[in-house]
Amino acid sequence: MSKVKKMITAPRFAPSEARAATGARRFVRLDTPFRMHRGGVLPRLDIAYETWGELDAQGGNAVLLFTGLSPSAHAASSPEDPASGWWEEMVGPGRPIDTRRWFVICVNSMGSCFGTTGPASIDPRSGQPYRLNFPVLTVEDIAAAGREVVRHLGIRKLHSVIGPSLGGMTALAFCTMFPEMSYGLVAISSAARSTSFAIALRSLQREIIRSDPAWLKGEYATEHPPLVGMRLARKLGMITYRSAEEWDQRFGRERAGGEHDAGDQFGVDFEVESYLEHHAQKFVGQFDPNCYLYLSRAMDLFDVAEHSGCVATELSKPGIERALVIGVETDFLFPLHEQEQLAECLERPGREVEFVGLPSLQGHDSFLVDMDGFRPVIARYFDRS
Structure with missing residues (x-):
C-alpha cells in the first residue's frame, strides 16, 4: 500500500435539493407537513429510493431495506445504474436476496445528503439550507419516511424489513410503529438501544467535527465544509467499525512506503495509518457534515x-x-450479547426467531465485507420463505 499524501479534497456531495429522478433513483414527495417524532414540522419531505425486481400480483414479495449511517439508496447495480452498490453481493439475480423472486426497495434515510430531505436540503420557507434549523431527527422519523415509500408503491404488507447497523434500528422501529405492515424482520449488527460506550464514541466524533473552525456552528458553505473535522471523525469511525484482531493480521507493524513531508516527524509511518488516511480522504468529500451529526445523534436517541x-x-x-x-x-460497537438479548426480546408464542452469531474478523463492518459469512445466513432466511 502506497503512502497517502496529506491532501484534503474538495467536497463532492451533491446538494440534496436536486429532485429529478436520475438513473435508478426515484422520489416520493410529501407536500403536506411532516411532523417529526420529537417535535418540529417539515413543510415538505422528499424521500429517495431505488428498487430491484418486480412486484408480484398480490404485492406480497416486497422487501424493504434500510441503510447504515452513510450509504445512499443505491444498494445494488441495475440496468438504470450499473455502478456497484453498497450491498452488491447481497441483492440481485441469483444472490441471497434474489431479485428474480423478491421486489427490493432501498430507502435513503431522512437526514442524509443523498436525495432525501435533511439538513443540507433547501428549506422551502427560506430558500436556504436547513442546516441546524432542521428539527431533531430520530430513527422513528426515518422509519416513518420508509413507510411513505411503501404506501406510495401501493404495498399493503411487506414480506420483510431488513437493515444493518442504523438500518437495523430503523427496521426495529418500523416493526414496532407499524406492526401489521411486515411479515418478517432481519436485524443485522444492530440494537434496541445504544450502549453508553457507543454513545461516547459517536459523541466524540461529533465534537471533533464541531471543533473544526470551518464548521462555523453549522453555517459553513457547501464548498467549504469542515474537512479536517470530518477527516478525523471518519478515522475514529473506521477504528470502531473493524476489530483489533483484523488490524493485527492485516497490517501488523508493516511500514508505509515513502518519506515524511519536510518538517513533519509525526506523519504516516505505518500501513494502518495510511489505510485510515485513505478512507478519511475518500469520505470527506462525499458526506455533508451536518447530515452526519444529525444521523449520528439519531442513533444515540x-x-x-x-x-x-x-x-x-x-x-x-x-x-x-x-x-x-x-x-x-x-463487533464491539454493537456487541454480540446485545444481539442475543434482542433475539430473546423478540420471542413470543407463534413467532419464529433465529439468532446467528458469526465469527467474522472484520468487526461491525463484517456485513459489508464478510460475504462468505453473511450470504448463507441471509439466503437461508429468504429461501425458507
Missing part, C-alpha cells in the same frame, strides 16, 4: 423501550411472524 419502558414488551407485541437477528463476535 433511539430506544425501543421509549414508549412502554420495556424493550421486551415493545418487541413482543403482535405483528411480525418471523425474525432473524445476526451479530458478529468481534
Whole structure:
C-alpha cells in the first residue's frame, strides 16, 4: 500500500435539493407537513429510493431495506445504474436476496445528503439550507419516511424489513410503529438501544467535527465544509467499525512506503495509518457534515423501550411472524450479547426467531465485507420463505 499524501479534497456531495429522478433513483414527495417524532414540522419531505425486481400480483414479495449511517439508496447495480452498490453481493439475480423472486426497495434515510430531505436540503420557507434549523431527527422519523415509500408503491404488507447497523434500528422501529405492515424482520449488527460506550464514541466524533473552525456552528458553505473535522471523525469511525484482531493480521507493524513531508516527524509511518488516511480522504468529500451529526445523534436517541419502558414488551407485541437477528463476535460497537438479548426480546408464542452469531474478523463492518459469512445466513432466511 502506497503512502497517502496529506491532501484534503474538495467536497463532492451533491446538494440534496436536486429532485429529478436520475438513473435508478426515484422520489416520493410529501407536500403536506411532516411532523417529526420529537417535535418540529417539515413543510415538505422528499424521500429517495431505488428498487430491484418486480412486484408480484398480490404485492406480497416486497422487501424493504434500510441503510447504515452513510450509504445512499443505491444498494445494488441495475440496468438504470450499473455502478456497484453498497450491498452488491447481497441483492440481485441469483444472490441471497434474489431479485428474480423478491421486489427490493432501498430507502435513503431522512437526514442524509443523498436525495432525501435533511439538513443540507433547501428549506422551502427560506430558500436556504436547513442546516441546524432542521428539527431533531430520530430513527422513528426515518422509519416513518420508509413507510411513505411503501404506501406510495401501493404495498399493503411487506414480506420483510431488513437493515444493518442504523438500518437495523430503523427496521426495529418500523416493526414496532407499524406492526401489521411486515411479515418478517432481519436485524443485522444492530440494537434496541445504544450502549453508553457507543454513545461516547459517536459523541466524540461529533465534537471533533464541531471543533473544526470551518464548521462555523453549522453555517459553513457547501464548498467549504469542515474537512479536517470530518477527516478525523471518519478515522475514529473506521477504528470502531473493524476489530483489533483484523488490524493485527492485516497490517501488523508493516511500514508505509515513502518519506515524511519536510518538517513533519509525526506523519504516516505505518500501513494502518495510511489505510485510515485513505478512507478519511475518500469520505470527506462525499458526506455533508451536518447530515452526519444529525444521523449520528439519531442513533444515540433511539430506544425501543421509549414508549412502554420495556424493550421486551415493545418487541413482543403482535405483528411480525418471523425474525432473524445476526451479530458478529468481534463487533464491539454493537456487541454480540446485545444481539442475543434482542433475539430473546423478540420471542413470543407463534413467532419464529433465529439468532446467528458469526465469527467474522472484520468487526461491525463484517456485513459489508464478510460475504462468505453473511450470504448463507441471509439466503437461508429468504429461501425458507
